Amino acid sequence: MNGESGVRRPESGVGAVVQSGVAQPSCADPAALDAILARYPAAEPSLAQVLQDVHRAYHYLPCDVLVRVSSALNVPLAKTFSVATFYKAFSLEPQGRTIVRVCTGTACHIRGAGLLLDEIARQLRVRPGETTADRQFTIKTVNCVGACAMAPVVIVGDRYHGNVKAARLAGYLGDNEQRDAN
Numbered sequence: 001m002n003g004e005s006g007v008r009r010p011e012s013g014v015g016a017v018v019q020s021g022v023a024q025p026s027c028a029d030p031a032a033l034d035a036i037l038a039r040y041p042a043a044e045p046s047l048a049q050v051l052q053d054v055h056r057a058y059h060y061l062p063c064d065v066l067v068r069v070s071s072a073l074n075v076p077l078a079k080t081f082s083v084a085t086f087y088k089a090f091s092l093e094p095q096g097r098t099i100v101r102v103c104t105g106t107a108c109h110i111r112g113a114g115l116l117l118d119e120i121a122r123q124l125r126v127r128p129g130e131t132t133a134d135r136q137f138t139i140k141t142v143n144c145v146g147a148c149a150m151a152p153v154v155i156v157g158d159r160y161h162g163n164v165k166a167a168r169l170a171g172y173l174g175d176n177e178q179r180d181a182n
C-alpha cells in the first residue's frame with residue numbers, strides 16, 4: 001500500500017482487497033531510473049525509449065524523473081515534456097498497475113457501456129480517469145477498439161472481454177488480481 005495521506009482507501013470492493021503485490025518505485029527511488037539510463041546511449045535519440053521504460057517501471061512519468069532524464073540525456077527539459085505529453089500512452093499522473101478500459105464507442109454505448117462503466121467505478125470506488133488508492137487499477141474510457149461485433153467491450157490489462165455483462169465484471173477484475181499476484 002502506498003500509505004499516502006489524503007488518498008481515500010477503498011473499504012470494500014475489488015480495489016479494497018488488493019494487497020501491495022508488485023513493488024512500485026516512488027519518485028524518490030532513483031534505482032529504477034539508474035538501471036534504465038544505463039541501458040541506453042546518453043543522447044537525445046534515446047529519449048522516447050527511455051520514457052517508455054520509465055513509464056513501464058513507475059506506471060507514469062514522475063516530474064522529478066523527467067528532470068533527471070533530461071539532464072542525463074542532455075535534452076532540454078521542454079523537449080522532454082513535449083514528448084512526455086505528446087503520446088497518449090504516457091501519463092504524468094500515477095497510474096494503476098492494471099488499466100481497465102471501457103469502450104464507449106457507438107456500438108458499445110448502445111449496448112450498455114455506460115452501465116458497465118458505472119459498475120466498474122462502483123466496484124473500484126474511483127471514477128473514470130482515476131486510480132485506486134492501492135494503485136492496482138486505473139479506469140479509462142476509450143473510443144471504438146475495432147471489436148464492435150462483440151460490444152460492449154471491456155479491456156482489463158491486456159485482456160479483451162466481449163459481450164460483457166455487469167455481473168461478470170467482478171470476475172474479470174478478480175482474475176486480473178490473481179494473475180498479478182502470481
Ligand code: FES
Pocket residue numbers: 103104105106107108109143144145146147148149151152153
Ligand atoms: S464501439 Fe466498442 S468496439 Fe467498436
